[in-house]
Amino acid sequence: MKKRVLSLLLCCIFVVTLLMGCSSKGTGNTNTPGSEGNKDNGSNGKGEKVTLEWETTATSEKIPVYQELIDKFTKETGIKVELVTPGNDYETVMKTRMASGDLPDIWETHGWSVARYSEYLMPLNDQKWFSRIDESILPVISDKEDNIYCLPLTIGVNTISYNKDVFKAAGVDASAIRTWKDFDDACAKIKASGVTPIFLGNKDSSTIAQLCEDIPPAFLTTQSVEDNQKEALKNGKFDFAKYWTPISEMVDSWMQKGYFNKDVLTSDNDAGCQALAKGECGMIFGGGNNILFARTYNPDANLGYLACPGVNEDDVSFISMGEGTCVGMWKDTTYPEESKKFLEYLSQVENCEKVATSSGDIPGLKDVKNEDAYITQAFREAQTMYKGDIEYVPLFDREYLPSGMWDDLGVGMTKLIMEPGKAVKDSVDYLQDAYNNKMIK
Structure with missing residues (x-):
């Protein structure tokens, strides 16, 4: 009798368990990866709520834009994103985190997606937005x-910005400037018209370092250079006396000819943008967003970009390109699918446009326009002006010089401004010593 009761009890338990299992399958809430159960509820396949960490270099106007995008993403997907903003300590924080092996899910690569971060980042060639990346x-x-490790929301362009009206008044054809000799001739015409050819706001010495983004490639590293110095620069064997002297001599000659503004040592880059906007100078060197800044002083300013010239007539013209706002994802993230979903969200035209507009940079995706489309149009116009005969090169200091040499470039080149006609050797020697010391470190 006891055995019959026990058997009956076990059967009841089995039936109840079976019914519970069937009921569970019928609910559609199993939260398996890719199922409707975890769609847009912010949980991963294990039913856990997901919070991604996004580390950014942003310190000002970008942050509210990023937060707005994050809030919308979370509302749509349920996936939370924590925005971390170390400010000026960004590089130090990231180096520490790389050493510890504890990296954020998403971070801005600030020019170093390949050289510094590629071993930590997920290759992204298989993402839908890859085909939309601007070829430049x-x-x-x-x-x-040919692997890429970041989503390039914006492009950092470093080249020569010019005032079209100043050029026209001086009789200068921008499209005809294909060598540095042509550039010198253009400066002479602009000066003769009563306008300063080049504005250099070198109050903190960083502006003159911009010349070292836009001149050296023509002498050292573009595809036109026969005695190419790419490898020598990278392996610590570069001879400044032999190869940099012509660069310093050319800049020194501009100073002696009066091509720069007289207050070069006391003015800043903002003053240069104002002068460009008002037609008080013909050109300024530096970031492509100089045009955007200039037009805040004169919305009607007629401005454009020049590609940097070569040394010889048959040499290619070039534009120095760098990462603007670019984001990659940690290859060992706990949440790879959620991280890819966030990158896909950022790549959407409307969202990428907001990022580009907030930074004043050129969008890195072909189908996106900056709300202030002027700079995008200026860039496309420059590409057309050179009819495809243009090389896109990496930012010189990031690609070929040891880390931390930017300030040295400013100091070394400033010597030419302080002692025109007398400081070429001193300038070159200073740069050689700085290069050698930093290569050792």
């Missing part, structure tokens, strides 16, 4: 195997 930035963000 691809060489800069690709490794030797």
Whole structure:
């Protein structure tokens, strides 16, 4: 009797368990990866709520834009994103985190997606937005195997910005400037018209360092240079006396000819943008967003970009390109699918446009326009003006010089401004010593 009761009890338990299992399958809330159960509820396949960490270099106007995008993403997907903003300590924080092996899910690569971060980042060639990347930035963000490790929301362009009306009044054809000799001739015409050819706001010495983004490639590293110095620069064997002297001599000659503004040592880059906008100078060197800043002083300013010239007539013209706002994802993130979903969200035209507008940079995706479309149009116009005969090169200091040499470039080149006609050797020797010391470190 006891055995019959026990058997009956076990059967009841079995039936109840079976019914519970069937009921569970019928609810559709199993939260398996890719199922409707975890769609848009912010949980991963284990039913856990997901919070991604996004580390950014942003310190000002970008942060509210990023937070707005994050809030919308969370509302749509349920996936939370924590925005971390170390400010000026960004590089120090990231180096510490790389050493500890504890990295954020998403971070801005600030020019170093390949050289510094590629071993920590997930290759992203298989993402839907890959085919939308502007071809001008691809060489800069690709490794030797053509892998990319970041979503380029914006492009950092470094070249020569010019005032079209000043050029026209001086009789200068921008499209005809294909060598540095042509550039010198243009400066002479602009000066003769009563306008300063080049504004250099060198109050903190960083502006003159911009010349070292836009001149050296023509002498040292573009595809036109026969005695190419790419490898020598990278392996610590570069001879400044032999190869940099012509660069310093050219800048020194501009100073002696009066091509720069007289207050070069006391003015700043903002003053240069104002002068460009008002037609008080013909050109300024530096970031492509100088045009955007200039037009805040004169919205009607007629401005454009010049590609940097070569040394010889048959040499290619070039534009220095760098990462603007570019984000990659940690290859060992706990949440790879959620991280990819966030990158996909940022790549959407409306969202990428907001980022580009907030930074004043050129969008890195072909189908995106900055709300202030002027700079995008200026860039496309420059590409057309050179009819495809243009090389896109990486930012010189980031690609070929040891880390921390930017300030040295400013100090070394400032010597030419302080002692025109007398400081070429001193300038070159200073740069050689700085290069040697930092290569040892």
